[in-house]
Amino acid sequence: MVVIPPVDLTEQFKAIQADVNAAVAEVLASGQYINGPVVQSFAESFGQYVGTDHCVVCNSGTDALYLALRALNLGPGDEVITSPFTFIATAETISAVGATPVFVDIDLATFNLDITKIEAAISDRTRAIMPVHLFGRPVDMGPILDVATRYDLVVIEDCAQATGAEWQGRQVGSLGHVGCFSFFPTKNLGGCGDGGAVTTNDEALAATMAMLREHGSRVKYHHEAIGVNSRLDSVQAAILAIKLRYLDQWNQQRQRVAQRYQELLSTLGEVVLPQEANFGKAVWNQYTLRLPSATAAGQERNQVQQLMRDMGVLCMVYYPLPLHLQPVYGHLGYQPGAFPAAEVAAHQVLSLPMFPELGADQQARVVEALKQALVGAGVRATQYC
Numbered sequence: 001m002v003v004i005p006p007v008d009l010t011e012q013f014k015a016i017q018a019d020v021n022a023a024v025a026e027v028l029a030s031g032q033y034i035n036g037p038v039v040q041s042f043a044e045s046f047g048q049y050v051g052t053d054h055c056v057v058c059n060s061g062t063d064a065l066y067l068a069l070r071a072l073n074l075g076p077g078d079e080v081i082t083s084p085f086t087f088i089a090t091a092e093t094i095s096a097v098g099a100t101p102v103f104v105d106i107d108l109a110t111f112n113l114d115i116t117k118i119e120a121a122i123s124d125r126t127r128a129i130m131p132v133h134l135f136g137r138p139v140d141m142g143p144i145l146d147v148a149t150r151y152d153l154v155v156i157e158d159c160a161q162a163t164g165a166e167w168q169g170r171q172v173g174s175l176g177h178v179g180c181f182s183f184f185p186t187k188n189l190g191g192c193g194d195g196g197a198v199t200t201n202d203e204a205l206a207a208t209m210a211m212l213r214e215h216g217s218r219v220k221y222h223h224e225a226i227g228v229n230s231r232l233d234s235v236q237a238a239i240l241a242i243k244l245r246y247l248d249q250w251n252q253q254r255q256r257v258a259q260r261y262q263e264l265l266s267t268l269g270e271v272v273l274p275q276e277a278n279f280g281k282a283v284w285n286q287y288t289l290r291l292p293s294a295t296a297a298g299q300e301r302n303q304v305q306q307l308m309r310d311m312g313v314l315c316m317v318y319y320p321l322p323l324h325l326q327p328v329y330g331h332l333g334y335q336p337g338a339f340p341a342a343e344v345a346a347h348q349v350l351s352l353p354m355f356p357e358l359g360a361d362q363q364a365r366v367v368e369a370l371k372q373a374l375v376g377a378g379v380r381a382t383q384y385c
């Protein structure tokens with residue numbers, strides 16, 4: 001049985017193998033493995049792509065968030081509003097700088113922050129809002145920028161899953177005060193290892209992030225702050241520079257894959273399909289649907305996932321436990337029921353295989369497996385088959 005994986009990085013590599021091998025060989029021969037010219041040139045290209053004046057590259061998306069929070073002087077006593085339905089790094093970095101994540105429920109239709117609930121979560125300690133463009137779908141930034149202006153808050157965009165996504169024709173990462181990107185291999189622009197970047201139009205902020213990234217140093221061996229070592233390797237920069245040229249094409253292929261799923265699944269009443277963003281462009285890092293009948297423990301969804309795995313179709317669950325209920329955040333005192341939409345999502349979501357090279361025949365197999373699994377899990381009556 002040929003397995004359909006959730007994401008297949010090997011197909012993409014084959015398409016650019018010759019270019020990548022040559023670029024990596026060139027870096028290896030140059031001896032400039034750290035902060036070589038290729039790193040600076042990739043940072044400039046990526047900043048241009050996003051449409052900001054400045055781009056500071058670093059070692060991961062997690063570090064990008066950390067550097068942004070540190071450079072904005074967020075720390076103990078400060079609150080940052082964010083989503084409970086995201087990867088841990090979003091909240092983890094808020095905690096890492098000593099600030100407190102304050103969660104706001106999501107909108108089940110988009111899995112993104114429920115913009116109508118943000119204002120009620122603002123206190124006199126709130127300093128920032130950190131929206132996450134989850135699964136490649138842009139957050140509707142208008143109301144967020146608006147509330148941020150009214151309360152004098154900074155906006156830090158977590159763009160890790162949305163490189164290339166647009167809100168009203170503008171790239172995510174250029175809308176708030178700072179945008180944070182990940183080049184983890186499975187992201188829309190992924191390297192062959194870890195990597196990340198921050199984008200901003202604020203020159204001083206960019207300089208501070210670059211300083212913190214280099215052990216708190218602007219001038220070699222002069223240290224003005226406790227920083228970190230978070231550089232992007234030259235080898236990764238060389239690979240990412242090649243991949244950046246294909247990003248729009250790959251995102252278009254993802255959109256075609258998503259469109260095909262929408263068509264193939266449109267008559268399936270047992271699942272709720274992800275919505276297109278009507279105010280922007282989604283880049284489908286994930287194609288995530290929902291099983292509205294799945295109950296509080298999510299057994300039906302888990303059974304559907306298992307039955308599909310038995311048929312050679314590997315689906316993922318992002319994310320099975322919202323952040324406010326994670327053991328690490330027990331001290332924040334959130335109880336089950338605090339964020340009903342995030343909790344429902346955690347029990348009901350299923351991400352189908354999604355990558356630019358996913359073929360129509362493979363997608364037909366995914367859909368067939370899903371239909372059979374829905375019957376097997378008792379979610380769908382047999383006679384519909």
Ligand SMILES: *Cc1c(COP(=O)(O)O)cnc(C)c1O
Pocket residue numbers: 060061062063086087089090132158160161181182183184194195196
């Ligand atoms: C991947 C991811 C990160 C962290 O990126 P890394 O490069 O893995 O450190 C942060 N936020 C979100 C939403 C992510 O998906």
